[in-house]
Amino acid sequence: MDARDLATFEAVARLGGMGRAARELNTVQSNVTQRVRRLEEALGVSLFERSRAGARLTPAGERLMPYATRVEALLGEAGRAARDDGAPRGTLTVGSLETTAALRLSPLLASYVQAHPGVDLVLRTGTTAEMVERVLGRELEGAFVCGPVAHPQLVSTPAFSEELALLSAPTETTLAAALRRPDLRLVILRAGCSYRQRLEELLARRGVVGLRRLEFGTLEAILGAVAAGLGITLMPRALIGPAWRGGQVRAHRLPAAEARVQTVFVRRRDMLPSSALLAFQKHVTKRQTK
Amino acid sequence: MDARDLATFEAVARLGGMGRAARELNTVQSNVTQRVRRLEEALGVSLFERSRAGARLTPAGERLMPYATRVEALLGEAGRAARDDGAPRGTLTVGSLETTAALRLSPLLASYVQAHPGVDLVLRTGTTAEMVERVLGRELEGAFVCGPVAHPQLVSTPAFSEELALLSAPTETTLAAALRRPDLRLVILRAGCSYRQRLEELLARRGVVGLRRLEFGTLEAILGAVAAGLGITLMPRALIGPAWRGGQVRAHRLPAAEARVQTVFVRRRDMLPSSALLAFQKHVTKRQTK
DNA sequence: TCCATTCCATCAGAATATCAGATGAGCGCG
DNA sequence: CGCGCTCATCTGATATTCTGATGGAATGGA
Numbered sequence: 267m268d269a270r271d272l273a274t275f276e277a278v279a280r281l282g283g284m285g286r287a288a289r290e291l292n293t294v295q296s297n298v299t300q301r302v303r304r305l306e307e308a309l310g311v312s313l314f315e316r317s318r319a320g321a322r323l324t325p326a327g328e329r330l331m332p333y334a335t336r337v338e339a340l341l342g343e344a345g346r347a348a349r350d351d352g353a354p355r356g357t358l359t360v361g362s363l364e365t366t367a368a369l370r371l372s373p374l375l376a377s378y379v380q381a382h383p384g385v386d387l388v389l390r391t392g393t394t395a396e397m398v399e400r401v402l403g404r405e406l407e408g409a410f411v412c413g414p415v416a417h418p419q420l421v422s423t424p425a426f427s428e429e430l431a432l433l434s435a436p437t438e439t440t441l442a443a444a445l446r447r448p449d450l451r452l453v454i455l456r457a458g459c460s461y462r463q464r465l466e467e468l469l470a471r472r473g474v475v476g477l478r479r480l481e482f483g484t485l486e487a488i489l490g491a492v493a494a495g496l497g498i499t500l501m502p503r504a505l506i507g508p509a510w511r512g513g514q515v516r517a518h519r520l521p522a523a524e525a526r527v528q529t530v531f532v533r534r535r536d537m538l539p540s541s542a543l544l545a546f547q548k549h550v551t552k553r554q555t556k
Numbered sequence: 557m558d559a560r561d562l563a564t565f566e567a568v569a570r571l572g573g574m575g576r577a578a579r580e581l582n583t584v585q586s587n588v589t590q591r592v593r594r595l596e597e598a599l600g601v602s603l604f605e606r607s608r609a610g611a612r613l614t615p616a617g618e619r620l621m622p623y624a625t626r627v628e629a630l631l632g633e634a635g636r637a638a639r640d641d642g643a644p645r646g647t648l649t650v651g652s653l654e655t656t657a658a659l660r661l662s663p664l665l666a667s668y669v670q671a672h673p674g675v676d677l678v679l680r681t682g683t684t685a686e687m688v689e690r691v692l693g694r695e696l697e698g699a700f701v702c703g704p705v706a707h708p709q710l711v712s713t714p715a716f717s718e719e720l721a722l723l724s725a726p727t728e729t730t731l732a733a734a735l736r737r738p739d740l741r742l743v744i745l746r747a748g749c750s751y752r753q754r755l756e757e758l759l760a761r762r763g764v765v766g767l768r769r770l771e772f773g774t775l776e777a778i779l780g781a782v783a784a785g786l787g788i789t790l791m792p793r794a795l796i797g798p799a800w801r802g803g804q805v806r807a808h809r810l811p812a813a814e815a816r817v818q819t820v821f822v823r824r825r826d827m828l829p830s831s832a833l834l835a836f837q838k839h840v841t842k843r844q845t846k
Numbered sequence: 847t848c849c850a851t852t853c854c855a856t857c858a859g860a861a862t863a864t865c866a867g868a869t870g871a872g873c874g875c876g
Numbered sequence: 877c878g879c880g881c882t883c884a885t886c887t888g889a890t891a892t893t894c895t896g897a898t899g900g901a902a903t904g905g906a
Contacts, residue, residue, distance in 0.1 A: 267631050269559035284854065294895055299855060301893095309638045318853055318902040326638045333634030340630060341557050344623030348599045348616045574883065584866055589884060591864095608873045608882050 267308055269337060274301040275313060276334035279327060283320030339404070343538055354542035355384030361397040361409030362389060364455055366529050368485055369505045370426050371410070378549045385542045393458035401532055407543045412460035413530035422530040425550055430461070430525045431503040431517040432468075435495035441518040444498055445469070451478045451497030453488050465500040468524055489515060502527075557598055559627060564591040565603060566624035569617060573610030629694070633828055644832035645674030651687040651699030652679060654745055656819050658775055659795045660716050661700070668839050675832045683748035691822055697833045702750035703820035715840055716819040720751070721793040721807040722758075725785035731808040734788055735759070741768045741787030743778050755790040758814055779805060792817075 277287035278298060288295040302321075306313050313327035323331065349356070362371055367389065379387050390397075390406065397409035402419060415422045438444035454462040462479075469475065480497055482488050489506065492499050493514040503525075506517060519525070531550060533539060539547070567577035568588060578585040592611075596603050603617035613621065639646070652661055657679065669677050680687075680696065687699035692709060705712045728734035744752040752769075759765065770787055772778050779796065782789050783804040793815075796807060809815070821840060823829060829837070 267559070267635055269557070269627075269631070272631075272634070283852095285852080295854075296856075296896080297894060303855090309635055311638055311641075313638070316854060320853070325641065329640070330634055330638035333630060333637060337559075337627065337630055337634065340623060340627055341559070341562075344562070344620055344627065345557055345599055347623060348601055348603070348620035350619070351601075351615065575881090585883075586867080586885080587865060593884090606883055610882065 267305070269341060271301045271305045271308075272330075272334045272337055274298055275305055275327075275330065276338065278302060278314065278321055279323050279331050279334070282322070286320070339536070342404075346540060347538060350541050352541050353384065354382040354540070354545040356540065356542055357386045357388060358540065358542040358546060359388040359390065359406050360543075360546065361400055361406045361411075362391055363394065363397070363410060363412060363460070363529070364391045364485065365428075365461070365502055365505060366410045366426065367391050369428075369502055370529070374549060378546060381549070382542065382545055385545075393456055394460040395458050398532065401534060404534065404537065407537070407540065408531055408533035408547075410529055410531055412464075413528035415530060415532050417532075419535055420532045421535045422532040423547065424528055425531045426529040428502040428504070428527050428529060430464070430500050430520060430527055431506065432465075432498055432500055432520060433489070433492045433506060433515045433517055434498045435493060436513055436516045437495065438516060441520075444516075444518065445472060445474050450474070451480050453480045453482065453491045453497040453499040455483070455485070455488060456481065461500045464527070465498075468500070468520070557595070559631060561591045561595045561598075562624045562627055564588055565595055565617075565620065566628065568592060568604065568611055569613050569621050569624070572612070576610070629827075632694075636830060637828060640831050642831050643674065644672040644830070644835040646830065646832055647676045647678060648830065648832040648836060649678040649680065649696050650833075650836065651690055651696045651701075652681055653684065653687070653700060653702060653750070653819070654681045654775065655718075655751070655792055655795060656700045656716065657681050659718075659792055660819070664839060668836060671839070672832065672835055675835075683746055684750040685748045688822065691824060694824065694827065697827070697830065698821055698823035698837075700819050700821055702754075703818040705820060705822050707822075709825055710822045711825045712820040712822040713837065714818055715821045718792040718794070718817045718819060720754070720790050720810060720815045720817055721796065722755075722788055722790055722810060723779070723782045723796060723805045723807055724788045725783060726803055726806045727785065728806060731810075734806075734808065735762060735764055740764070741770050743770045743772065743781045743787040743789040745773070745775070745778060746771065751790045754817070755788075758790070758810070 274287065274291065277290050278284055281287050281290060284298040284302065285295045288298045291298065302313065309326070309330075311326040312324050313330060314321035315324055371389070375387060375389065379385065390400070390409075392400075394411040394415075397406065397411045398415065398417065398420070400406045401409050402417075410425055413422060413424070432441060432444070434441075434444035438447070444450075452462065452465060454465075456462075466475075466477075469477065477497075480491060482491060485501075485505070488499055488501075491497065503517060506515065531547065533543070564577065564581060567580050568574055571577050571580060574588040574592065575585045578588045581588065592603065599616070599620075601616040602614050603620060604611035605614055661679070665677060665679065669675065680690070682690075684701040684705075687696065687701045688705065688707065688710070690696045691699050692707075700715055703712060703714070722731060722734070724731075724734035728737070734740075742752065742755060744755075746752075756765075756767075759767065767787075770781060772781060775791075775795070778789055778791075781787065793807060796805065821837065823833070
């Protein structure tokens with residue numbers, strides 16, 4: 267059984283059609299048809315039900331499908347294992363929450379790339395949900411996300427511990443006062459942000475629900491909006507040093523149970539970490555204990 | 557990365573030379589060279605150290621090797637999974653101890669092949685060590701061996717429980733008397749037989765060591781030899797009914813702790829059992845409880 | 847009903863890849 | 877030095893794979 271036939275099969279099954287698979291594989295449809303046919307002949311079973319709408323897996327195809335993905339993953343891993351001689355090199359693609367990147371990662375990344383000049387480091391930012399999705403999809407080798415993460419396919423290691431603070435305009439002297447404002451809004455970074463969810467839970471416990479939201483793409487814009495009295499937000503206390511010191515925003519302390527948030531580093535359980543990733547994790551741990 | 561290149565690589569690594577691999581793969585040496593070269597180019601690393609003596613793995617090759625075997629196994633399993641629709645068919649190859657085959661398996665096998673006419677059943681016999689080796693090497697889907705078996709790659713399920721008896725010529729009326737004979741020999745089936753080992757342990761506990769051995773290939777020959785006073789042997793009590801009834805041999809009862817032996821069915825942990833094997837195991841369990 | 851669209855199957859020729867066999871080079875050994 | 881062993885390289889024959897065109901079947905809209 268040819269691995270490339272299997273990959274073709276996988277694409278057809280995933281995309282639900284031979285033509286679509288051909289486009290993804292940068293080839294023509296007749297080719298895909300031929301590969302699938304050959305696979306079917308080699309196995310002696312029919313893998314797809316063909317119809318006007320496309321191709322649908324037969325029971326035999328359903329049984330084969332998980333193997334197709336596993337073989338692909340294993341071949342990829344084999345290549346990495348053979349190439350990787352223990353000296354970190356190549357491209358390391360990791361993800362991070364925007365806030366973590368801003369607050370913790372810059373010095374860490376700087377010293378990492380300095381220590382390992384053979385590595386091309388790529389950092390993607392996004393929400394916890396997006397990062398988890400991308401790690402599962404093998405787009406990222408790992409990611410810093412808001413913990414805890416419980417997923418059977420992932421293994422997570424604690425990276426940082428943050429204390430969150432609720433920010434309001436400096437004119438609100440207490441948390442209670444800030445929450446009493448009739449035109450209160452949540453100023454958030456992105457729709458799926460895990461701090462947003464946390465903030466809403468936190469407010470709900472205080473009887474505040476159904477607030478309007480303002481969404482800004484950058485941390486600076488958020489701080490600016492809060493300073494201007496447009497609303498409140500939640501973010502790591504350590505991140506707001508400058509703005510707070512300048513008196514632009516007021517940080518309201520929260521009870522420890524609500525304030526503490528663990529940032530964890532997650533990676534796929536079944537993917538062997540590259541030397542570059544191992545060195546990265548070691549780097550993180552070292553910084554953390556220091 | 558092509559799976560066939562990987563298989564070629566695996567053969568070269570295992571046999572220690574391209575020419576030898578070519579012979580095993582039914583092709584010519586130039587072809588093997590080409591495939592290995594392509595693999596090396598694709599990976600960007602050298603996999604073998606070539607020399608007059610053959611080809612030796614480089615560190616990169618060592619890292620790739622386990623993946624090569626895993627990919628091969630996974631592809632084989634994929635084919636089986638796709639073909640196997642739950643109705644037992646195809647070839648089922650199992651192993652068994654000679655004694656277990658004689659004592660327990662004949663009716664079981666008969667009813668199994670009757671219940672599943674689509675299955676070609678192959679039974680290989682040998683010692684526990686041989687069977688375990690073959691199961692690990694995927695030559696057998698599973699085997700009945702002398703338990704307990706503790707191997708991380710194997711999973712074993714109890715199949716039968718035997719009571720062993722020590723056999724001597726009918727002229728020896730007691731076990732003690734039988735052991736006192738100066739020209740005592742062990743009559744055994746094969747060199748690696750697990751009953752032989754057990755018998756020697758058993759005798760050692762009674763202060764009898766260093767006995768000569770007689771090795772015969774069939775159970776009948778062993779019983780004949782014991783009947784003729786050539787020596788003693790150990791085998792399942794249930795197996796010797798006819799010979800014992802005929803007064804040809806005498807069976808000496810052993811203490812329960814020494815007499816009980818579990819026959820277990822072992823299979824590879826990481827290999828998905830075929831429907832034929834599942835049906836077989838179910839068959840065994842049913843018979844056992846009946 | 848008819849036509850455009852969207853699937854998949856099939857075919858034939860061109861481009862590629864694979865194969866076998868011959869040859870060459872390196873090296874140790876008698 | 878020639879023999880026997882290895883692997884590398886080359887070449888032409890063979891096989892496979894790719895492409896682009898064509899055809900059929902089903903669907904949905906005019």
